[in-house]
Amino acid sequence: MATDQSIIRITKEIGELQKNSDLSLAVAFRDRDVRNIKAMIIGPHETPYEFGFFEFSFKFNKEYPRKSPNVTCNTTNGGRCRFNPNIYASGKVCLSILGTWRGEPGEEWSAAQGLESILISIQSLMSSNPYENEPGFENAEQIGDIKNRKDYVAKIRHETLRISIIQKLEEILGLSSLRDLPATPIEYDPTSDNFEMDDSSIPWEPFKDLYKRRFLWYYDTYLETIEQAKKEVKDGEAFRRMPFEGGSNSMDGIFNYSELEKRLRKIKVTLDAEPQKWAAEGLSAKNKDTTVPVNLSRQFDQIKESFKRSDVPHNVELENGNPFVWVLTYFGRPMTNFDGGMFKIKLNFSPRFPDEQPRVRFLTAVFHHRVTPDGILCYVPNPNRCDDVRQHIEAIFNALEEENPPYDPRTQVHPEAYKLYWGGAEGRKIYNRKLRRSVQRSMEDF
Structure with a gap:
């Protein structure tokens, strides 16, 4: 009975996390094995981990939630990089609620805690x-250790870009060279002092599509980080080892932001080319009359008809009759900053939709904090209806027309625009002028 209750509890927690729209956390499990979970945490804004992708494995025992799960960090460059004093190169995560670190009274595990609380604790x-x-x-500033603190932040920032972002995307896209391939991953076993080799022969990347889309969101922020870091450290300069680092449980290496920038740009070019490949694959699938093109064609007809009945003259067309490439004409809603504007937006669908979500790009230039300088839109569809294109289109409109958006750096993908928008009254005025100017110019493209 205890086993059944633990599975019910785990399944409920997974479902709650998958249904919400938290942009920092993601969880997945393979087949029906809910006791073994992969989780992903996106590094917080204004930290050296900013917008990095950090993966963790959770193994739940039969006594859960009476006992905490075992948690292992997978983002360690094959057991060679310690990303935090509490996240070891071996993958061990030191937290009092996991029983892997001594804590103050009241900080130990309790059945009231769960998967989300562990992820938030790690993120903290x-x-x-x-x-x-x-x-x-803890009092490094008082004991005159300010330089170590600064140097530690500097190398974490570099390795976040190199390992958790660039190396991860290169592996997914098949761009890794031999010098970049990590050693065989080492998995930390909390029940012993030994390490066991991961002998899994089947690669499992449940967050692959998420990584690609988020990379496109944050690409300009990554470039800004590199530009700023180049002013602070020189290529070829060695990382400084911290007093608490030792042996293989450290973060060693050299700075080479010039090389990271080249690799970052190559990833961007590769991702930008994917929609063209999808379009070609899609035509082939259409000719075979498979499920995805039939579904997309049906949804296209329904949405096009609904636009005809709408008071707002939005429109949608297929590019070259391809159900995998939609061109949406968006008319700005009256009494908003988009009033009088008309924008073309391309939606590229993957032959693996909805497992891979559409790429949405503005063909008409627009200055907006949710749109990257090269037109990629940051929007969040209903997580429970990702197979419904109408939900995607509504989410696109909502992202553009949100009147009083909350400050959320995870959705601010145009560095200049969001710095103006949240840069005080004068900055907001400049932002609104730039947005209105792009709206006025939008009509010139038609």
């Missing part, structure tokens, strides 16, 4: 000053 370790996470270094 990814702070702007991770140096202070190591006991004995």
